[in-house]
Amino acid sequence: xxxxxxxxxxxxxxxxxxxxxxxxxxxxxxxxxxxxxxxxxxxxxxxxxxxxxxxxxxxxxxxxxxxxxxxxxxxxxxxxxxxxxxxxxxxxxxxxxxxxxxxxxxxxxxxxxx
Amino acid sequence: xxxxxxxxxxxxxxxxxxxxxxxxxxxxxxxxxxxxxxxxxxxxxxxxxxxxxxxxxxxxxxxxxxxxxxxxxxxxxxxxxxxxxxxxxxxxxxxxxxxxxxxxxxxx
Numbered sequence: 108x109x110x111x112x113x114x115x116x117x118x119x120x121x122x123x124x125x126x127x128x129x130x131x132x133x134x135x136x137x138x139x140x141x142x143x144x145x146x147x148x149x150x151x152x153x154x155x156x157x158x159x160x161x162x163x164x165x166x167x168x169x170x171x172x173x174x175x176x177x178x179x180x181x182x183x184x185x186x187x188x189x190x191x192x193x194x195x196x197x198x199x200x201x202x203x204x205x206x207x208x209x210x211x212x213x214x215x216x217x218x219x220x221x
Numbered sequence: 222x223x224x225x226x227x228x229x230x231x232x233x234x235x236x237x238x239x240x241x242x243x244x245x246x247x248x249x250x251x252x253x254x255x256x257x258x259x260x261x262x263x264x265x266x267x268x269x270x271x272x273x274x275x276x277x278x279x280x281x282x283x284x285x286x287x288x289x290x291x292x293x294x295x296x297x298x299x300x301x302x303x304x305x306x307x308x309x310x311x312x313x314x315x316x317x318x319x320x321x322x323x324x325x326x327x328x329x
Binding site for chain 2: 138140142147148149150151152155157163165166197199201208209210212213214215
């Protein structure tokens, strides 16, 4: 059971380059999330998708776009990378259920923008 | 708005000592609260949820609605408890929001 799979695991970009981080889950979850993790800042929500076909901004959406391609996949795109986007990115999925909610996380993507 | 505050970035205790990681939240409705843990080189994983009122790995957390707190406690810390701990809140919109995390170090 793969759970939540993110690709790539590592990436180095030059300022201004674009790239897409891929995320897929095989647990039939409705909700999917993208977070960035920075020292001293914890996990900050970039975008989330409560169901297929819907996306909403989180705390730090500027400079990012997302696509909920289908129920399984939720991609994060950086159109023009900036050094401030150097971070570790985590994708997560869950099916909110009162009393039984649990988010499952991918292994993370370590992105460096030079 | 949903907000989670973890006032301590770092917490260091000795093995066998009690430990308490603080978490306060802000939410106008009835939230679900969680503690997630990230051990070194591992994925974040759920430690416990308030609604289950369970004890996992000796940790417990009680939701105090009056003080809007959900502190994580363990009476006797172990070295293997060293990790990053995140408090999280899920409100009605299904948005899952995390605090900034507390890095717990348990010294031998």
